Amino acid sequence: xxATVEIDEExxxxxxxxxxxxxxxxxxxxxDAANLNPIASPIAPxxxxxxxxxxxxxxxxxxxxxxxxxxVWRSGSLGANAIHLTNASISDYRGEAKYRTPTDDTSPYAxxxxxxxxxxxxxxxxxxxxxxxxxxxxxxxxLVHQIQTTEAALAGSTTVMNYSYDETA
Amino acid sequence: MPEYKYFRKDLKKWIGAPPEIWQWxxxxxxxxxxxxxxDDGIFHQFAEIDQSRLAMFxxxxxxxxxxxxxxxxxxxxxxxHFYRNIVLNSGTTDEKHIxxxxxxxxxxxxxxxxxxxxxxxxxxxxxxxxxPDLITV
Amino acid sequence: xRTKVKHICGQCEESFSSELAYLKHLCPASGxxxxxxxxxxxxxxxxxxxxxxxxxxxxxxxVAKKQYNA
Numbered sequence: 001x002x003a004t005v006e007i008d009e010e011x012x013x014x015x016x017x018x019x020x021x022x023x024x025x026x027x028x029x030x031x032d033a034a035n036l037n038p039i040a041s042p043i044a045p046x047x048x049x050x051x052x053x054x055x056x057x058x059x060x061x062x063x064x065x066x067x068x069x070x071x072v073w074r075s076g077s078l079g080a081n082a083i084h085l086t087n088a089s090i091s092d093y094r095g096e097a098k099y100r101t102p103t104d105d106t107s108p109y110a111x112x113x114x115x116x117x118x119x120x121x122x123x124x125x126x127x128x129x130x131x132x133x134x135x136x137x138x139x140x141x142x143l144v145h146q147i148q149t150t151e152a153a154l155a156g157s158t159t160v161m162n163y164s165y166d167e168t169a
Numbered sequence: 170m171p172e173y174k175y176f177r178k179d180l181k182k183w184i185g186a187p188p189e190i191w192q193w194x195x196x197x198x199x200x201x202x203x204x205x206x207x208d209d210g211i212f213h214q215f216a217e218i219d220q221s222r223l224a225m226f227x228x229x230x231x232x233x234x235x236x237x238x239x240x241x242x243x244x245x246x247x248x249x250h251f252y253r254n255i256v257l258n259s260g261t262t263d264e265k266h267i268x269x270x271x272x273x274x275x276x277x278x279x280x281x282x283x284x285x286x287x288x289x290x291x292x293x294x295x296x297x298x299x300x301p302d303l304i305t306v
Numbered sequence: 307x308r309t310k311v312k313h314i315c316g317q318c319e320e321s322f323s324s325e326l327a328y329l330k331h332l333c334p335a336s337g338x339x340x341x342x343x344x345x346x347x348x349x350x351x352x353x354x355x356x357x358x359x360x361x362x363x364x365x366x367x368x369v370a371k372k373q374y375n376a
Contacts, residue, residue: 001186002252004341007259010311021328022340023316025260035316059329060341063175063186063212075258118255120302136179160258167252169189169205169215198365224364240360242367245375
C-alpha cells in the first residue's frame with residue numbers, strides 16, 4: 001500500500017494552534033483560517049494575505065520505506081499587481097521555519113517567488129534539509145507562503161497548488 | 170484478486186499491500202528470483218533486494234503485456250527504484266494524482282557517476298533519461 | 307515539547323484532541339479513515355522465451371567484470 005499523504009495547515013496563535021488535516025483548499029485571504037472562502041475574506045488592494053503555514057504530512061508509510069524530494073509549485077497567473085512568495089527554495093532554503101502566529105504583515109519567511117512550474121529539485125525540506133527524508137509517519141518542514149498586492153491589484157485570479165514527492169517502496 | 174500482505178515491524182502486525190499496476194521482479198545470478206508481490210502473498214520492499222547478486226531487474230504489469238528489463242551485467246551497477254508522485258490542482262475538484270514508476274541504475278565510471286533512469290508514465294510510455302527531473306507533467 | 311495542538315479534519319471539520327483520534331475517525335465527508343486504502347486488480351502476464359539465454363549472458367558478463375575489476 002502506498003504511503004498515505006495529506007496536506008495540513010496550521011492556524012491560530014502559536015500558544016494554542018489548530019492543525020487542520022487534509023485541507024480542502026489553499027485559498028488565501030484576509031483571515032488566518034484553513035479552507036478559506038476567499039469571497040468572505042478578500043485581500044484588500046495594497047494588503048497582504050495572511051501567511052499560510054502548511055505541511056506535507058505522511059499519515060502512514062504503508063509498505064513504503066522513504067519519502068523525500070518534495071517540490072511545490074503554483075499553476076495559474078496572479079495578475080500584474082500581486083506576487084506570491086514562499087520560503088520554499090532550491091538554492092537558498094533557510095531550513096525549517098518554526099511555527100509562529102500567522103501574520104498579514106510582510107512575511108519574514110515567505111521571501112522567494114513561488115515557482116510556477118515544477119522545480120528541478122526539492123524546494124521544501126524535511127527536518128530542515130532539502131536532502132532530508134521521512135522513514136516513518138511525520139511531516140515536511142512548514143511551507144510558508146503569502147500573497148502580497150499593490151493598490152492597483154484587481155480581484156478574480158485563480159491559481160492552484162501542486163506537489164511532487166518521491167517514494168521508495 | 171490475490172491479496173498481499175506486509176509485516177510492519179513498527180506496528181508489529183501484518184498490513185494489506187494492494188498490488189501496483191507496475192511491479193518489480195529481480196532475477197539473481199543463480200536464476201532464483203524475488204518478486205515485489207510474491208507468489209506466497211508476501212510484499213517485499215526494495216531494500217530486500219540483494220544487489221550483490223543481481224542479474225536482471227524487471228518491471229512487469231498484470232494489466233499490460235510489456236515487460237521492461239534492465240540487465241545488470243556489471244556488479245558495479247547500483248539499482249535505483251522509486252515512485253515519483255505528483256499531485257496537481259491540490260484541493261480542487263480537479264485534483265489529479267500521477268505516479269511515475271522510476272527505475273534504473275547508476276555506476277561509477279572513473280571519477281564520474283553515470284546514471285540511467287527509466288520512467289513509466291501513466292500512459293505506459295517509457296522515458297529514458299540521465300535526469301528524471303526533466304520529466305514534467 | 308511542542309505546544310498542544312487541536313486537530314481538525316479538513317474534510318468534515320470535526321475537531322479532535324489528538325492526532326491519533328483524528329487518524330481513527332471515519333470521515334463522513336470522504337467515507338473512509340485518514341489511512342487510505344487503495345486496491346488494483348492484477349491480470350495474467352507473459353514470460354520471456356529468451357530469458358534463460360539472456361540470464362546466461364548476464365552471468366558471464368558479471369564474472370568477466372568481477373575479474374577485470376579485481
